[in-house]
Amino acid sequence: MDFIVDIIAKYSLVRILISFSLLIAIIMLNAIVMGYLERKICARIQRRWGPMEVGVQGWMQMFLDGVKLLAKQLIVPREANPFLFRMAPLLCFTPVAMAFAVIPFSESFYAMDLNIGLIYLLAMGSLNVFAILIAGWSSNNKYSLFGALRSVAQNVAYEIPILLSLLAVVLVTTSFNFKEIVAYQSGLLSFWMCQPVAFIIFLVAGCAETNRVPFDLPEAESELTAGYFTEYGGFSFGLFAIAEYGNLFIMSSVATTVFLGGWNGPFGLDFYSGPILGVFWFLLKVFILMLIMIWVRWTYPRVRFDQLMNLSWKYLIPFSLVNLLITAFIVKII
Amino acid sequence: MSLSTELVKILNAVEIKAVEADYKKQGYHVEVLLNKDQVRDFSKIMLEKEFYLDFVTAVHIESGFQAVYQFGHFEESCHVNAKAVTKDGTIHTICDIFHGANWHERETHDFYGLKFTDHPDLRVLILDEEDADLNPLLKKENKLKSLEKITRSEESQDKPAKSVKNKAAAKIREKKAKPEVKSEDKQDDKPAESS
Amino acid sequence: MGTLTTRFSTIQDPDEKHKFLLNMGPQHPCTHGVLRIVLEMDGEYAMGIDPILGYGHRMHEKMAECRQWSGFYPNTGRIDYGGAIPYNHGYCALIERMAGIEVPERAEYIRVITVELNRIASHFLGVGAYVIDLGAFTPILYMFDDREDILDALEDITGSRLTYCHHRVGGVSKDIDDLFIKRTRAIIKNIRSRFDMYDRLVTGNIIFQKRTKDVGIIPVEMARRYGATGPVLRGSGLGFDIRKNEPYSVYPEFDFDIPTGENGDAFDRYMVRMLELEQSLRIIEQALDKLPDGPVMAKVKRVKLQPGDCSFSVEAARGMLTYYLVGDGSNVPYKLKIRVPSYSNLSLLEELCKGSLIADLVSAMGSLDLIIPEIDR
Numbered sequence: 001m002d003f004i005v006d007i008i009a010k011y012s013l014v015r016i017l018i019s020f021s022l023l024i025a026i027i028m029l030n031a032i033v034m035g036y037l038e039r040k041i042c043a044r045i046q047r048r049w050g051p052m053e054v055g056v057q058g059w060m061q062m063f064l065d066g067v068k069l070l071a072k073q074l075i076v077p078r079e080a081n082p083f084l085f086r087m088a089p090l091l092c093f094t095p096v097a098m099a100f101a102v103i104p105f106s107e108s109f110y111a112m113d114l115n116i117g118l119i120y121l122l123a124m125g126s127l128n129v130f131a132i133l134i135a136g137w138s139s140n141n142k143y144s145l146f147g148a149l150r151s152v153a154q155n156v157a158y159e160i161p162i163l164l165s166l167l168a169v170v171l172v173t174t175s176f177n178f179k180e181i182v183a184y185q186s187g188l189l190s191f192w193m194c195q196p197v198a199f200i201i202f203l204v205a206g207c208a209e210t211n212r213v214p215f216d217l218p219e220a221e222s223e224l225t226a227g228y229f230t231e232y233g234g235f236s237f238g239l240f241a242i243a244e245y246g247n248l249f250i251m252s253s254v255a256t257t258v259f260l261g262g263w264n265g266p267f268g269l270d271f272y273s274g275p276i277l278g279v280f281w282f283l284l285k286v287f288i289l290m291l292i293m294i295w296v297r298w299t300y301p302r303v304r305f306d307q308l309m310n311l312s313w314k315y316l317i318p319f320s321l322v323n324l325l326i327t328a329f330i331v332k333i334i
Numbered sequence: 335m336s337l338s339t340e341l342v343k344i345l346n347a348v349e350i351k352a353v354e355a356d357y358k359k360q361g362y363h364v365e366v367l368l369n370k371d372q373v374r375d376f377s378k379i380m381l382e383k384e385f386y387l388d389f390v391t392a393v394h395i396e397s398g399f400q401a402v403y404q405f406g407h408f409e410e411s412c413h414v415n416a417k418a419v420t421k422d423g424t425i426h427t428i429c430d431i432f433h434g435a436n437w438h439e440r441e442t443h444d445f446y447g448l449k450f451t452d453h454p455d456l457r458v459l460i461l462d463e464e465d466a467d468l469n470p471l472l473k474k475e476n477k478l479k480s481l482e483k484i485t486r487s488e489e490s491q492d493k494p495a496k497s498v499k500n501k502a503a504a505k506i507r508e509k510k511a512k513p514e515v516k517s518e519d520k521q522d523d524k525p526a527e528s529s
Numbered sequence: 530m531g532t533l534t535t536r537f538s539t540i541q542d543p544d545e546k547h548k549f550l551l552n553m554g555p556q557h558p559c560t561h562g563v564l565r566i567v568l569e570m571d572g573e574y575a576m577g578i579d580p581i582l583g584y585g586h587r588m589h590e591k592m593a594e595c596r597q598w599s600g601f602y603p604n605t606g607r608i609d610y611g612g613a614i615p616y617n618h619g620y621c622a623l624i625e626r627m628a629g630i631e632v633p634e635r636a637e638y639i640r641v642i643t644v645e646l647n648r649i650a651s652h653f654l655g656v657g658a659y660v661i662d663l664g665a666f667t668p669i670l671y672m673f674d675d676r677e678d679i680l681d682a683l684e685d686i687t688g689s690r691l692t693y694c695h696h697r698v699g700g701v702s703k704d705i706d707d708l709f710i711k712r713t714r715a716i717i718k719n720i721r722s723r724f725d726m727y728d729r730l731v732t733g734n735i736i737f738q739k740r741t742k743d744v745g746i747i748p749v750e751m752a753r754r755y756g757a758t759g760p761v762l763r764g765s766g767l768g769f770d771i772r773k774n775e776p777y778s779v780y781p782e783f784d785f786d787i788p789t790g791e792n793g794d795a796f797d798r799y800m801v802r803m804l805e806l807e808q809s810l811r812i813i814e815q816a817l818d819k820l821p822d823g824p825v826m827a828k829v830k831r832v833k834l835q836p837g838d839c840s841f842s843v844e845a846a847r848g849m850l851t852y853y854l855v856g857d858g859s860n861v862p863y864k865l866k867i868r869v870p871s872y873s874n875l876s877l878l879e880e881l882c883k884g885s886l887i888a889d890l891v892s893a894m895g896s897l898d899l900i901i902p903e904i905d906r
Contacts, residue, residue, distance in 0.1 A: 046671075214664065214736055299730075301664040301665035303740070359629070360837070360839050361626060361841050388756060388842075391866040404851070404868075406849075408769040415838070415840065433755055437876040462583065470588055470591050471864075479857050484855050484857045
């Protein structure tokens, strides 16, 4: 065991290779699990059974869907820009994989410990919008272009409340490092209690940032058929779907780390006894958040685009600014 | 005074032939027989009286077309059926008065080739553009009938052409049946059984 | 199909170079069925709207002219797949009016019961599809749950689930039994118990209200010019319903209201449909209570269509349906015109949505509750 740890510590290339392959595995697994959960839970919400045919309770459905997507031909429309059209799914997927590198699953289970982890993660998260823009533009389809344009406007608008709400927490912790932010919440305190406004704003904006209903305007089915990925089929469509679930995971894990105390046990109950239990708590919180998003998605209708913009510019941003000011004021006094 | 009697008076005043119809048998209250050039005046009166347009259609007859307009009223129970015979296959549009007539006229143009003059946009509506000249509802020569044959008249009403095997026999029967009034009344009561 | 020229096939004015054409349909999720709309877009605003029909055209009117009147029964059920029984009813009532046939009272009651059940099923379909247009997928599955019960019950007496052919000239083809009555009463109870849930799930939802209120406002005057009928008209505040205005069948014997809206926006049209569910339930309940005994079919010998014309209007699920028949003395109709409610309801779309956001267009169009094959016929 020590021997392996030595090698990993000595040769950073090996470490990178191992962690990267693990990360890809986690992203794929996350997409499969979330895809399955989403189909099952939405079916239950709608008084249906969901997938039941393959395996017990249809657990193999997503694997088979993956195989089906892999087996399909990637059709490039004649008028599309073939290079960018093929690039876009990869561009969408790569930032997600890179962002996963700094997610701290537990105190010692992470790929990379950056002192600007939070900023890095948000930067990677917002790269997503480039991929969507490229996908929408290169398809040479008006619906795709609509979706892409909407997506850009939406992501720009909602990046601001996300940053502002996180900044309020960072003012208290005075660190961008995930480890330190989590360490700050080791006792009874976690930030959703003392920063409830920031937490709610983050959840709403995060929902919009990941293009989930009620903010799924870039792919608004009844208006834009499928938005930016109208022309995509096969595994390039699959990559978009995986990236979407990956983004969902990233948003939820940021919320978990910053507001819900990361890998700490809930309510200060310190069950912590090694990396395994920490990972358990972390994943539990992340999945609860993601399940809430699924619940919301299958309950609400979609907002209109001007309403979406109003929500961000007229409500979320002013409120998060006020919240930031009050936090700064309190921190200064204390 | 009910709306239908009032309407008949108004229409008769401007020299439009209008009579009250038997609602139980015909399904409308007022029957209007228009000249081809009275269509627009008539529909202006209908708009003033707050009628809505039910439909516009046409019937293909030997001497050309019979355009049929049906109007209804939202507040009162009053359906108005107006017919105008056009021999040259053109009639003036009413779609600037009743905007809903636009599509009905386009459809009639599709199906019959009936031209609505001054219609702003007489493209095909329901048919494919390639089939624009198909006019599917036009009848073949041998199936065409004259206006009299499809119009309700005292004669035809009393005489539901029952068990008539050929036209010649029918004509003879008509001639014979005319004087017998009593037996025809019976037939009128139960035309279904009599056939 | 050949290329169809639209009103805006090219944009040539240099000032309007920033405008572009968007082809919505025929395979678009929001145009339920096969409607194609060509939009002239200025950004996200639809400045010009040109609906193109005919993708589901079957020429029912020609079919009617090519066969005996009795051969047209099955066609009536296939014009509007959402609510087919009123179409059966209208056609049979038309022939009965022409031939002067009296229908036994029990048959009339059964007709009313089936028509109203079908109206409920149709409203569930329409409202559910509308909510999908707005992005919420769940409510339609609850509504289909209720609709399923109705279809099961109707299947027992009519033999089909969607394209009914149950009414006959002179009555109905099959009598209802005690099982059907028991089932219908259970359905009524079940649907009533769900209203509260629909209120919370859809009507009370703030996003739903924001998407529908003040969207697609139809003033009464505009509805009159276009001849709009049904919930579209009643949403504008006019309580016009053939069942009350020109009572046919045994409707005068029932006590029911005509719900109306106030502003004529999409929300009012939605509310009218939801309130009509309750009224239809009331009619069915009263009909089941009063149901007389007796035959369900009059003795009808061969009917010849007299020379002359005749029209009959019934209230279908989407509005007033008029059959207009011209007979020539044979048993083949010389001309049959079917005036469908969605036809005039769609024709006002252009004026309704000019200059609105594409999202509002989808919302307004969904609230008209269109069945496209019905328009194409």
